[in-house]
Amino acid sequence: MRTPHALPSAACAVLIVMSGCATKEHSSRPGAATPAPLQKCTELATAFGFANARITGATLEPAGRLVNAGQPVGEHCRVTGRMNERTSPVDGQAYAIGFEMRLPTNWSGRFLYQGNGGTDGVVVAADGGNSLGSGGLLRNALQMGFAVISSDAGHSSAQNPLFGLDPQARRDYGHNAIGTLTPMAKALIRSAYGKGPDRSYIGGTSNGGRQALVAATLYPDAFDGVLAQSPGIHLPRASVANLSNVKRWDTVVTTREVNGQPDYESALPPAERELVARAVLARCDALDGLSDGLVNDVEACRTAFDPARDLPTCTGERDGRCLSAAQKIVLAAVHGPARNGAGEIIYSGFPFDPGIRHPGWAEWKFRSSLRTARNPVSVGFIFSSPPVADLAMATDTRKSAAFALAFDIDRDGSKIFTTSGVYTDKALDFMGTLEAPEFDRLRGRGGKVLVFHGTADPIFSSDHTQAWYRALDAHQQGRAAEFARLFLVPGQGHSRGGPATEQYDGLAALVDWVENGRAPERIVASARGAGNPGGANTDVPADWSPTRTRPLCPYPQLARYTAGDTESAASFACRR
Structure with a gap:
């Protein structure tokens, strides 16, 4: 039986409801294809x-x-x-x-x-x-x-x-x-x-x-x-999780707009992401036996790296060599699991990895939620039942950005778990x-x-x-x-x-x-x-x-x- 809003217990890997155990053994391998x-x-x-x-x-x-x-x-x-x-x-x-x-x-x-x-x-x-x-x-x-x-x-x-x-x-x-x-x-x-x-x-x-x-x-x-x-x-849960973090990023932005579009990347620009990457490497790179610019031991890094402890805190203006206390709180939160108002996990957290310096990280964390509107319109029109009524949001990035900033994980996020009218399939049913x-x-x-x-x-x-x-x-x-x-x-x-x-x-x-x-x-x-x-x-x-x-x-x-x-x-x- 599936829970409509919360994910199952941690004993089931905080993800999948387990019902019984598999007993059927696999058959013999199919054999090679012939040209x-x-x-x-x-x-x-x-x-x-x-x-x-x-x-x-x-x-x-x-x-x-x-x-x-x-x-x-x-x-x-x-x-x-x-x-x-x-x-x-x-x-x-x-x-x-x-x-x-x-x-x-x-x-x-x-x-x-x-x-x-x-x-x-x-x-x-x-x-x-x-x-x-x-x-x-x-x-x-x-x-x-x-x-x-x-x-x-x-x-x-x-x-x-x-x-x-x-x-x-x-x-x-x-x-x-x-x-x-x-x-x-x-x-x-x-x-x-x-x-x-x-x-x-x-x-x-x-x-x-x-x-x-x-x-x-x-x-x-x-x-x-x-x-x-x-x-x-x-996937619908992942999109909801990403949208739920927009309000957090909004609290630490330094630039509201660039060319008329929200600039959420100013919440954690490249120099600051590079700072985080170096700090993660300093604590976690050698855990696999070699300092080589890769964190192989993800599990050990969970306890070895602590953003509150291991990142320098700004005492004045942000200059790329430190993070503000508020930034460190936001960084930890967006890497943690997304939870609804009842504290139930909607989607897993993310490991800290030096790949945070990769430009694609910012593309998905910031621009896909706002400038390109990928996450707002996916959640609003494809995964929600019923879909968002304002169809102009599909083409007006200002409206999709406003939707993202006002997004409420309980009010709006719950719509991926529901059916309504002609929308008889929940998002997770048709998406798997x-x-x-x-x-x-x-x-x-x-x-x-x-x-x-x-x-x-x-x-x-x-x-x-x-x-x-x-x-x-x-x-x-x-x-x-x-x-x-x-x-x-x-x-x-x-x-x-x-x-x-x-x-x-x-x-x-x-x-x-x-x-x-x-x-x-x-x-x-x-x-x-x-x-x-x-x-x-x-x-x-x-x-x-x-x-x-x-x-x-x-x-x-x-x-x-x-x-x-x-x-x-x-x-x-x-x-x-």
Whole structure:
């Protein structure tokens, strides 16, 4: 039974209601996929038929038309189309689930559903690239021979965020686009290659990571492997938590407006975030056995670093070398759990990490709540039942900023837990409850799950993901690692970036686990320094080797220095 406002007890990892324990063992591994050549492409425009689907184009794309990490992507067939075209009885808008599929001439026998980011509305290139997270992937899924589909999740960019007025568009965005498109995509693959996919995967980052985990619970028979990067687990709760902190930031801003827009970044500008980063490193960097600019031991850092004690307090004007007493109180509060008026936890807190210096941290903490209006309009129009009545807030950032500043976690935040009128689904129902027992069916049929999360993620907390995993492990009687593993990425911001080794190939690791039975004991990640073929990460510190590597370790293990080259993953072991 779910609690409407509060999260469950700390014994259940402050996240998931646990009901019973898993008893079903996973079946034998599915086995490897087998390749097949492309048999049809342009003919698919007229020869392929599927209920409620309309193909709008099918063209053979030559090798090199797409390029990734400086390498040409091979010849492939690009198919575009739309499903479930309709006119909403609620807002009168025309809706459809737009999609693109790319089918490689030299197919591996594998299918990938590519998750969507943000509030969707755009059909991005179906190449299984950066949408799968990790910085600057050197090989995308299309280069690996996957047949890939991407979609707009049921609405256009012009309909963002007001698609939330239509209940079915909410469901399509939350999960139904996956359930609708996947059978069609597999049928299209069969028509193009003469056989269906041997192995099917789903992956994405941010909202796409949430989509992947939701698919594991709602469509477990459709996928063999699930890859979730920086997942928005309980995404509506995360958005409410971020909005609930706007009033706190407002108490310590120094500049009210820049170019007519609120300037909440003045509450903690770059120089002060750099000060915090250095203080965290001073207390926590060496806890894993080496001072190297990374905090691997997140758990030990919780007690080792105290902002009230370890940050200098200003005695006069703020000058970037200290924080005011009020700032330190706010900093601790926004890193703590978001609670409602009754003291119940709505969303987990965030670990202190030197990645706070990353520009993306400010983007999510400040600008997404105000200047870009991402959080106010998502909560107001997509997750609340009923939606906010003032539709002008969708385009007027002054109104969305005012909504954020006036946001009340009880009055406004409670609307993500309710239904009303035609809005018969609560936000967490159409966006995914992700309770531990819901993963039993995927495990039972031999499916595998890999989750990656940066510890400097400012919008979706890695603490929240850790708590989700602990609840899953408790439900699985301490055996969750047999089918699901979580890898934390120290220093990484939201999806990529930050002072981190954040270039890694999670998809290849997942395929190896699903098809060859080799569970990943460690995954080597690289820094994207100058000259990296996938693109340089400007957040990599100057005193790191541009080719630094580190092992990412399955939670709760962490990378501990043993001996040898301090820039090499070979010098680290994954241990508790």
